[in-house]
Amino acid sequence: MVCELRREFKFPLKQLLAISELSKATYYYWVNRFERPNKDEMIEQVMLEIRQEHTNAGYRPMVELLKQRGIYVNHKKVQRLMKKLGLRVTTFWHKSRKYNSYKGKVGTVAKNKLHRRFNTSIPHQKITTDTTEFKYYDKGVQKKLYLNPYLDLFNNEVISYEISKQPTYQAIATALQEALELTSDCLYRxxxxxxxxxxxQMKNYVFKLKSQK
Structure with missing residues (x-):
């Protein structure tokens, strides 16, 4: 404001600084800042072009879409530039629920034999597993992966795992088979x-476990 008033009305700098209550150092700081070239002009232009094609892309998809054009920028800078350019997200996805593999009783429900006793001094005696959903972006599109690990509670080591694009029994069964083979050296049940x-709860899963000695 001080700079513009001085250019238009040719007021003495000392008088303008007194009216605006600005120090001389602050005034010259902003003069130099306004005259500094915009190093991000090219990136900003590409971001504006991307936003025309992807009208509601947030900063995460924007990072991936910039990579596709050979521009590698960290997400913090992308967030800052989007805020500067006024590229707000106006439509939000509903927060997805955490993946839950429990769908009620569909087969055999085994008894809980651990009862939260998750510690053991014997390797390969107590194994735990669960399916975890992960989200990632591929070419600006959100996708999902499902991790099926088998964890040895002796030392919290992942002894086997399988990754799939869908929560399938086959992925769980593959990881289970590897876990069974790796823990077969255990002298205890x-x-x-x-x-x-x-x-x-599936019959095949239960049968595999019961067939082990």
């Missing part, structure tokens, strides 16, 4: 603990 979701 093994316990495989899960949340008793639909896949863990």
């Amino acid at each position: 093994r316990t495989f603990h899960s949340d008793q979701g639909w896949a863990y």
Whole structure:
């Protein structure tokens, strides 16, 4: 404001600073800042072009879409530039629920033998598992992956796992088979603990566990 008034009305700088209650150092700081070239002009232009194609892309998709054009910028800078350019997200996705494999009783529900006793001094005796959903972006599109790990409660080591694009029984069964083979050296009865979701109630899953000695 001080700079503009001085250019238009040619007021003495000292008088303008007194009226605006600005220090001389502050005045020259902003003069130099206004005259500084915009180093992000090219990135900003590309972001504006992307926003015309993807009208509601937030900063995460924007980072991925910039990468596709050979521009690698961290998400904090993208957030700052979007705020500067006024690229607000006007439509929000509803927060998705955490994946829950439990769909009620669809097969055999095993007894809870651990009863929250999640510690053991014996390797490969107590194994726990669950399906975890992860979200990621591919070419600006949100996608999901499902991780099926088997964890040894002796040392919290992941002894086997399988990743799939859908929550399938086959992925769980593949990881289970590997876990069974790796823990077969245990001299004690093994316990495989899960949340008793639909896949863990299936006949094939229960049969595999019961067939182990």
